[in-house]
Amino acid sequence: MYGMVNKAVEEMVISQFDDETWEKIKAKAAIDVEIFISNETYPDEITYKLVVSAAEILKLTPDQVLEAFGIHWVCHTAPEGYGELFTAGGKTLSDFLVNLPSFHSRIKLIFPKLDPPIxxxxxxxxxxxxxxxxxxxxxxxxxxxxxxxxxxIYYKTQLDIVLVNSSEAGSDHDEFLLTW
Ligand code: HEM
Structure with a gap:
C-alpha cells in the first residue's frame, strides 16, 4: 500500500497518544523504516504488522485499532491531506456513498500503483x-x-451500519446495509 496509509497510522497514534508510543509500536513490529513516504509503495505486511503491534501496545484488539484508524482516516487524513480529492466525493453523505464505487478511480489517476478495494x-x-x-x-x-x-461523523449525519454478510462468515465479500 502507499506510504500515506502507514503515515496516517503514525499520525493517529501520535495525535491520540505520543511520539514515544509510536516508537514502541514500530519497535515491537520490528519495522526499521525511519520515515514513510506518502507516494511510495510498501508491502501490505508492514501495515498489518503495525496494526497488530499497535493493538498489543495500546491493549486493544486489532479490530478496534482498524476501526479507530478508519474514523481517523476520514475525519483527519482525507480532509487535511487530500482535501480536493476527498470533497470531490460528494456534498452530502448520501452523495458520497452513491459515488463510492468510482471514488478510488480518481485517486488512481494521481497514484497509479493504487490497488483499491471494490x-x-x-x-x-x-x-x-x-x-x-x-x-x-x-x-x-x-x-x-x-x-x-x-x-x-464528517457529514454530521446519523448513519446506521449493519453487516448482513461477511467474508469472515464464509461469504466472498462483506455486505453492509446502510441507513441514514
Ligand atoms: C481522499 C480520500 C482517500 C484516499 C486518498 C484514499 C486512498 C487509499 C489508498 C492509498 C489505499 C491503499 C491501497 C494502495 O495503496 O494500493 C486505500 C485503501 C482503502 N481505501 Fe481509500 N482512500 C480515500 C478514502 C476512502 C474512503 C472514504 C473509503 C471508504 C469508505 C476508502 C476505502 C478504502 C479501503 C477499504 C481500503 C483498503 C484496501 C482494501 O480493502 O483492499 N477510502 N485508499
Whole structure:
C-alpha cells in the first residue's frame, strides 16, 4: 500500500497518544523504516504488522485499532491531506456513498500503483442502500466500518451500519446495509 496509509497510522497514534508510543509500536513490529513516504509503495505486511503491534501496545484488539484508524482516516487524513480529492466525493453523505464505487478511480489517476478495494451498491433508496465490499486483502472489515462511521461523523449525519454478510462468515465479500 502507499506510504500515506502507514503515515496516517503514525499520525493517529501520535495525535491520540505520543511520539514515544509510536516508537514502541514500530519497535515491537520490528519495522526499521525511519520515515514513510506518502507516494511510495510498501508491502501490505508492514501495515498489518503495525496494526497488530499497535493493538498489543495500546491493549486493544486489532479490530478496534482498524476501526479507530478508519474514523481517523476520514475525519483527519482525507480532509487535511487530500482535501480536493476527498470533497470531490460528494456534498452530502448520501452523495458520497452513491459515488463510492468510482471514488478510488480518481485517486488512481494521481497514484497509479493504487490497488483499491471494490465497492458495489445495490438497492439504492432515498435513505438506505446495500454496500458490497470486495478486497483480496483479508481482515479489513473493521477498517471499512470505521471509514463508514467516520463519514457519518464528517457529514454530521446519523448513519446506521449493519453487516448482513461477511467474508469472515464464509461469504466472498462483506455486505453492509446502510441507513441514514
Ligand atoms: C481522499 C480520500 C482517500 C484516499 C486518498 C484514499 C486512498 C487509499 C489508498 C492509498 C489505499 C491503499 C491501497 C494502495 O495503496 O494500493 C486505500 C485503501 C482503502 N481505501 Fe481509500 N482512500 C480515500 C478514502 C476512502 C474512503 C472514504 C473509503 C471508504 C469508505 C476508502 C476505502 C478504502 C479501503 C477499504 C481500503 C483498503 C484496501 C482494501 O480493502 O483492499 N477510502 N485508499
Amino acid at each position: 465497492f458495489i451498491i445495490t438497492e439504492p433508496a432515498d435513505n438506505s442502500l446495500s454496500l458490497h465490499y470486495y478486497s483480496p486483502r483479508p481482515g479489513l472489515t473493521s477498517f471499512v466500518i470505521g471509514l463508514l462511521k467516520g463519514l457519518g
